Amino acid sequence: MDRKVRVLVAKPGLDGHDRGAKIIARALRDSGYEVIYTGIRQTPDMIAEAALQEDVDVVGLSILSGAHMALVPRVMEKLKELGMGDVVVLVGGIIPDEDVQTLLDMGVAGVFGPGTLTSEIVETIEKALGRQLA
Amino acid sequence: MDLTTVEGLTSALEAGNRRALARVISHIENNTELAMPLLAALYPKSGRAHIIGVTGAPGTGKSTLVNQLAGAYRRRDMTVGVIAIDPTSPFSGGALLGDRVRMRDLAGDPGVFIRSMATRGSLGGLAQATDDVIMALDAAGFDRIIIETVGVGQSEVEIASAAYTTVVVEAPGLGDEVQAIKAGILEIADIFAVNKADREGVDRTVMALKMMLNLGAPEKFQVMHHGRMLPVNLPEPEKLPRGWTPPVLKTVAISGEGAEALMEAIENHRLYLEQSGGRILRDRLRAATELRVILRDYLLEELLARTDPGELEILVEAVARREVDPYTAVRQLVHKTAD
Numbered sequence: 001m002d003r004k005v006r007v008l009v010a011k012p013g014l015d016g017h018d019r020g021a022k023i024i025a026r027a028l029r030d031s032g033y034e035v036i037y038t039g040i041r042q043t044p045d046m047i048a049e050a051a052l053q054e055d056v057d058v059v060g061l062s063i064l065s066g067a068h069m070a071l072v073p074r075v076m077e078k079l080k081e082l083g084m085g086d087v088v089v090l091v092g093g094i095i096p097d098e099d100v101q102t103l104l105d106m107g108v109a110g111v112f113g114p115g116t117l118t119s120e121i122v123e124t125i126e127k128a129l130g131r132q133l134a
Numbered sequence: 135m136d137l138t139t140v141e142g143l144t145s146a147l148e149a150g151n152r153r154a155l156a157r158v159i160s161h162i163e164n165n166t167e168l169a170m171p172l173l174a175a176l177y178p179k180s181g182r183a184h185i186i187g188v189t190g191a192p193g194t195g196k197s198t199l200v201n202q203l204a205g206a207y208r209r210r211d212m213t214v215g216v217i218a219i220d221p222t223s224p225f226s227g228g229a230l231l232g233d234r235v236r237m238r239d240l241a242g243d244p245g246v247f248i249r250s251m252a253t254r255g256s257l258g259g260l261a262q263a264t265d266d267v268i269m270a271l272d273a274a275g276f277d278r279i280i281i282e283t284v285g286v287g288q289s290e291v292e293i294a295s296a297a298y299t300t301v302v303v304e305a306p307g308l309g310d311e312v313q314a315i316k317a318g319i320l321e322i323a324d325i326f327a328v329n330k331a332d333r334e335g336v337d338r339t340v341m342a343l344k345m346m347l348n349l350g351a352p353e354k355f356q357v358m359h360h361g362r363m364l365p366v367n368l369p370e371p372e373k374l375p376r377g378w379t380p381p382v383l384k385t386v387a388i389s390g391e392g393a394e395a396l397m398e399a400i401e402n403h404r405l406y407l408e409q410s411g412g413r414i415l416r417d418r419l420r421a422a423t424e425l426r427v428i429l430r431d432y433l434l435e436e437l438l439a440r441t442d443p444g445e446l447e448i449l450v451e452a453v454a455r456r457e458v459d460p461y462t463a464v465r466q467l468v469h470k471t472a473d
Contacts, residue, residue, distance in 0.1 A: 003164050004227075004252070029228035034252050039235035046241040050234060053248055055156040083137075083153050 004034045005129065007058040010047045011040045012071045020114070021062035024092060027118040028060075033125075044071065048078035051087060058125055063093040072103060088128040090121065140171045147274050148179065152247060155274045159249055162266045173266055180272035181417075183215070183279045184404050187297030189259060189319070192285025194305040195329040197236035198387035200282050204240055205390070206397040207278050213245040215271035215279045219261050222252040229253075233282060247276065259283040260292055265424060268296065294322035295423050298416055299403045301325045301396070304343065306335035320346055323380050325399050331384035331392065343382050378406055440471050 009025045011018055018040045025037045036054050038047070051059050059079070063071060072091055079087055091103055092112040100111045110124035136142035137157055146154035158176070161168045188196050188203070197218065204214040218233035229252035240246045249271075251261040260283060261267075271279050283293050294300050302323035320343075328339050381399050385392030407413040438446075449467060452458045458466075 004254070025230055025232075029223060029230040030226045032226045032228045034222075034229045034231060034250075036234060036250050037230060037232045039232075039238065042238075042241075046238070049242060050248075052153055053156055054250055055160045 005032075005058065005125065006034045006036065006054060006056040007060060007125070008036045008038065008047070008051050008054060008056045009060045009062065010038045010042045010050070011062045012042050012044060012047055012075060013063055013065045013067045014041060015063075015065040016040050017064050018062070020064070020092065021060075024060065024062065024118075024121070028121070031118060031122045033058075044074040044078045047075050048082050048084065051079060051084055052082045056087065057129060058088045058090065060090045060092060063091060063095070066094070068093070068095055068103070069099060072108065073106060076107060088125060090124065092116070092121075140168055140175055143168070143172060144175045147176070147270070150275070152244075155247065155270065156249070158270050159267050162270060163251065163254075163261075163263045165263075169266075173269070176270060176273040180269045183268075183272040183276055184299070184400075185268055185272075185297045186278060186280045186400055187283065187293035187300040188280060188303060189283040189293045189300065189322075190285070190303030190329075191305075194285075194303040195387040196282050196285070196303050197233040199303060199327060199329055199385060199393070199396075200233075200280050201237045201239055202385075202387050202390045202393035203396055203400075204237070204246055204280060206393045208240075208243060208245055210397075211245075212277040213275070214240075214247075215274070215276035216240070216246065216248040216282070217264065217267055217271070217279070218248065218250045218282045219259070219264065219284050220250065220252060221284050222254050224255075247271065247274075253284060260296060265296055265420075295420060298407055298413060299324045299400050301327055301400065303327045303329050304339055305330045306333050306339045324378065324403050325380055325396070326382040327385045327392070327396055328382060329385045329387050332386050332389075336384060340382050340384065347380060347382070377410070378403065378412075437468065437471055441467065 007028055009021055009028070011021050022037070025035045028035045036050070036056065038050055042050075047059065047061070059075070061072060061075060068091060072089070076089060079085060079089070088109045089107065090110045090112065091108050095103070095111050095113060103111050109128040110121070112121060135146050135151070137146060137154055143154050143158050143161075147158055158172055161172055186203075188200055190196055200216060200218070204216060207214050216237070218231065218237075220229055220231045220233060222229045231250035231252060233250060234248060237248055240248060249267065251264065251267065253261045256262045260281070264281065268279055268281065281293065281297060300322050302319055302325070304326060306328065326343050328336055328343070330336070383392055383396055383399060385396055387393075407416065446467070449458070449463045453460050453463050
């Protein structure tokens, strides 16, 4: 068995600032994950379909535009529709404190702002997947 | 629909369920307990798709060209499966698979299925499980399967044994032509696409390629398979069909210029292979290579499973201390275990 955790990193919405998403993608690669990077301006439909085709364990959404309360639920809904409801969803970007709990209540496994350590993200992923950290 | 059993997965895959196909590919890639029975169930249903390899140096525009090529096939109402391969980092074991970024035109099209694969330690430009993933897409009924290799340098030519038609992508201004001669990449090309043809120097690159081709292509035999050198006896090599001169096409992948012509060249090559009997030869070559690789892996696994680890350790020590040479040690080991 050669099980590798696969992570989709996507940027939904209209802002084109993808440096953060790229840095996270690279950091997750360096943590041993197979990271599928899809680029900017992805619709929720595109993200869910890519997650399905790539059969990922984790979907990471990078959102800086402030539209997270609209975009995140739509991505999660779409994932459920495609039978991918058990995928771990993470959100990164500029998320106001008052929205964090709402996102977590929706089923998001972690919300990460600027300055988050990679180890923190890895820990959240491993915990959500029920794996033992090596 | 039960996507946890072999029967459930195979029947859903055949019915066109994309989730089932994605799950099957994961089982194959991760070599789970279901992998072997799935491969056995799907193998008889494969063999219909035309398999196209797209290879070339990093930065020549392979992904963008694949995006355009798949689009051209879609306009002809053909379904397309894409396997995009990127390297696994030898340091972390992780991988950054970014080919989808250039294939966003294909998103949302139910006639297209894209799967990114990491090489996971394989060195020949493909991933270890590529052949089996091709088979799964083939069994799922895609008309054309396009494989994009990692950016190859000089010896990663194993795509030629996985694909029926190999497209080598070049771009102007990427080092001199000697690189291409060294690479062995001239020999594997069925079609050349000189991409970024809107740039300066494109005519020189086209000319150089054409001149090289006129020197006459050597007889092909592919002995690399997933990074391993393998002696392959070609079935009567003198019967290999001649008479195909690789066309050199100009493309501009960003604008889509030349994509139709590239598709037509691929289809011509497909017809040529069918009419000349070349497809049957390639199938046999593929089967021979595949069997050898699997046999080798299987024997190694079986032998190691039957070998006492302590005994192996003693032999390693003996070889390290130069008391016995490694060849004799292997012979001892094999004969002892086989008895």
